[in-house]
Amino acid sequence: MRRSTLLALQVLVAVVVLGLWQFFATVPVFERMVLPPFFFSNPVDVFSQIVAWFQSGVIWKHLVITLWESILAFAIGSLGGVMVGFWFARQPRVAAVFDPYVKMVNALPRVVLAPIFTLWLGLGIWSKVALGVTLVFFIVFFNVYQGVKEVSTTVLDNGRMLGMSERQLMRHVYWPSALSWMFSSLHTSVGFAVVGAAVGEYLGSAAGLGYLIQQAEGVFDVSGVFAGMFVLSAFVILIDMGVTLVERRLLIWRPAAADGRG
Amino acid sequence: MDTAQPNAVALDDATVAFRLADARVYTAVEKAKLAVAHGEFVAIVGPTGCGKSTLLNVAAGLLKPASGSVRIFGQPLTGLNRDAGYLFQADALFPWKTAVDNVAIGLEIKGAPREQALQRAQGWLTSVGLGAFGNRYPHMLSGGQRKRVGLAQVLIRDPKILLMDEPFGPLDAQTRQIMGNLLLELWNADRKAVLFVTHDLEEAIALADRVVIMSAGPSARIIGDWRVSLPRPRDISEVRMEKDFHELHREIWSVLKDEVMKGYAQSSQAAEAV
Ligand SMILES: Nc1ncnc2c1ncn2[C@@H]1O[C@H](COP(=O)(O)OP(=O)(O)OP(=O)(O)O)[C@@H](O)[C@H]1O
Ligand SMILES: [Mg+2]
Numbered sequence: 074m075r076r077s078t079l080l081a082l083q084v085l086v087a088v089v090v091l092g093l094w095q096f097f098a099t100v101p102v103f104e105r106m107v108l109p110p111f112f113f114s115n116p117v118d119v120f121s122q123i124v125a126w127f128q129s130g131v132i133w134k135h136l137v138i139t140l141w142e143s144i145l146a147f148a149i150g151s152l153g154g155v156m157v158g159f160w161f162a163r164q165p166r167v168a169a170v171f172d173p174y175v176k177m178v179n180a181l182p183r184v185v186l187a188p189i190f191t192l193w194l195g196l197g198i199w200s201k202v203a204l205g206v207t208l209v210f211f212i213v214f215f216n217v218y219q220g221v222k223e224v225s226t227t228v229l230d231n232g233r234m235l236g237m238s239e240r241q242l243m244r245h246v247y248w249p250s251a252l253s254w255m256f257s258s259l260h261t262s263v264g265f266a267v268v269g270a271a272v273g274e275y276l277g278s279a280a281g282l283g284y285l286i287q288q289a290e291g292v293f294d295v296s297g298v299f300a301g302m303f304v305l306s307a308f309v310i311l312i313d314m315g316v317t318l319v320e321r322r323l324l325i326w327r328p329a330a331a332d333g334r335g
Numbered sequence: 336m337d338t339a340q341p342n343a344v345a346l347d348d349a350t351v352a353f354r355l356a357d358a359r360v361y362t363a364v365e366k367a368k369l370a371v372a373h374g375e376f377v378a379i380v381g382p383t384g385c386g387k388s389t390l391l392n393v394a395a396g397l398l399k400p401a402s403g404s405v406r407i408f409g410q411p412l413t414g415l416n417r418d419a420g421y422l423f424q425a426d427a428l429f430p431w432k433t434a435v436d437n438v439a440i441g442l443e444i445k446g447a448p449r450e451q452a453l454q455r456a457q458g459w460l461t462s463v464g465l466g467a468f469g470n471r472y473p474h475m476l477s478g479g480q481r482k483r484v485g486l487a488q489v490l491i492r493d494p495k496i497l498l499m500d501e502p503f504g505p506l507d508a509q510t511r512q513i514m515g516n517l518l519l520e521l522w523n524a525d526r527k528a529v530l531f532v533t534h535d536l537e538e539a540i541a542l543a544d545r546v547v548i549m550s551a552g553p554s555a556r557i558i559g560d561w562r563v564s565l566p567r568p569r570d571i572s573e574v575r576m577e578k579d580f581h582e583l584h585r586e587i588w589s590v591l592k593d594e595v596m597k598g599y600a601q602s603s604q605a606a607e608a609v
Contacts, residue, residue: 225425225426225427228427228429228430230423231423231427232429234419234420235488236444238444241444245432253431326473
């Protein structure tokens with residue numbers, strides 16, 4: 074399919090869906106609304122809500138808070154995941170001892186931790202960051218662990234025969250391999266950082282996109298809920314595009330760098 | 336041969352066994368006796384799966400023989416063989432480094448300044464015919480090009496012993512000859528001890544001072560050792576026309592042929608048994 078045709082079809086889908094939504098939410102069919110405005114709002118109202126947010130500027134504060142929480146969650150979770158992943162992969166005994174506990178914590182649906190984090194860290198950004206960290210950490214941890222363990226033995230032997238010391242093997246072999254696995258899960262981990270932030274805000278906070286949605290919901294403002302959702306997905310898509318750019322730079326050495334693992 | 340100098344590599348009754356998953360033991364090579372003198376070029380030929388790579392791993396110090404001894408320049412080998420450069424059979428380049436970085440790394444880890452290492456690496460890439468491919472990553476190179484980068488990676492460190500495992504395996508016939516001649520040229524310049532594994536008997540005779548034949552596994556043994564007295568310097572394509580070459584080839588092949596058939600039969604039996 075040609076690019077222009079594809080784009081036209083993609084726009085068509087949006088137009089049809091929004092058109093149907095607008096139609097059934099505003100024009101009665103057999104004297105009844107198929108999509109009652111109270112529950113479904115309509116695209117025009119949602120759009121004007123978004124415009125109003127940006128015009129008055131209130132949205133920026135919330136965007137910045139969510140972005141900041143996501144960045145912190147991602148940075149802290151990745152750092153921890155890389156370090157622990159590396160450590161476990163190089164010390165099989167440590168890994169064996171902790172294995173059941175790692176599995177246990179990872180099996181826990183992270184949302185149930187949100188109230189605890191709120192209790193411990195308050196309603197500010199740190200309880201959201203903590204929730205994001207628990208999500209990001211495990212993805213990065215598992216990938217780095219895998220990356221260090223699955224270094225090709227031939228490549229390792231080659232490093233040894235070329236005269237690399239244990240430290241040089243770290244720097245030139247284990248480290249790049251682990252990072253490549255980490256970066257290949259970048260989309261997932263960045264996505265989870267945002268999920269942690271938004272869910273945390275939704276469950277209890279004073280600012281952020283999740284808070285915005287939760288507030289609108291509290292007063293049965295369906296337009297506000299949808300508007301918040303749209304802003305949130307646009308936000309995630311933008312971040313994801315950024316990640317793709319970073320990935321292209323960093324994974325240039327890999328065949329088909331675009332498709333991630335994990 | 337100068338007997339006062341110890342051999343560069345000497346395997347004495349080296350037996351190599353692998354523990355299989357079901358706790359059985361598979362003896363790959365039994366009582367291998369093999370010596371490579373200073374500056375000597377020895378080729379190992381044998382049926383697939385007989386243990387050629389295993390022998391190189393032993394000489395490299397990556398694998399410990401179950402019994403027997405390994406001596407490098409007269410010293411018993413403990414740990415890795417620091418005098419050897421090893422060109423592996425499988426892909427061994429660092430996939431996250433460009434070709435030129437892959438070649439330069441051997442100097443960099445010895446503490447050479449990066450600029451200088453890169454410059455010399457570029458020189459080596461040029462001499463293996465890949466001067467224009469320096470900034471490609473391994474996955475952007477063909478199998479043969481990767482082998483040549485690997486050759487440069489090993490040679491830049493100037494090892495005293497060169498272990499090469501089917502280095503020209505994935506190359507086409509013409510490039511094989513070009514690379515063979517290049518190898519001989521480089522080797523002529525400073526006569527390293529070379530242990531060269533190939534499945535191509537003609538290549539072995541054309542390149543080597545001695546051709547060693549292994550029997551089919553399990554418990555493969557070294558069953559023949561021929562001296563190649565063709566004059567040097569040689570040209571790979573011309574040396575194949577000589578009468579001596581043909582006679583030697585016929586002689587070695589008559590031994591090797593049976594082993595190749597045996598090796599093939601054994602591996603297909605093993606496949607049926609599974
Ligand atoms: N780690 C291992 N565990 C068990 N068996 C092994 C192992 N490595 C090699 N072998 C066996 O030892 C034998 C010799 O292997 P080797 O790789 O040395 O063969 P080769 O002569 O190099 O073959 P090719 O010409 O195909 O490369 C084979 O039968 C192989 O199956
Ligand atoms: Mg082999």
